[in-house]
Amino acid sequence: MSQKKSNPNFKVPMRRCIGCMESKPKKDLIRIAYYEGELSLDPTGKAKGRGVYLCRDSAECAALAKKKNALQRNFKTNFPGETIEQIFKELMNE
């Protein structure tokens, strides 16, 4: 008699926060999308383009990500300071 193994597809999708660098379930994170030169907050996780993730409701992670230029590094793009300011401002208001 063999017992069925748990279905690996049942796993919760995990993503890494670019602030604290911890892997968390996708639903606990908020996505920031980068598409055609535009950065935007993507609360639905369905926006086009590449995306990075940050812990939801965490000013700490946002501050960390900002401090280490995580967006610039992940997207290999030098965003203007105001673009970065704007995205983090939106993030804090989420």
Ligand SMILES: [Zn+2]
């Ligand atoms: Zn985090």
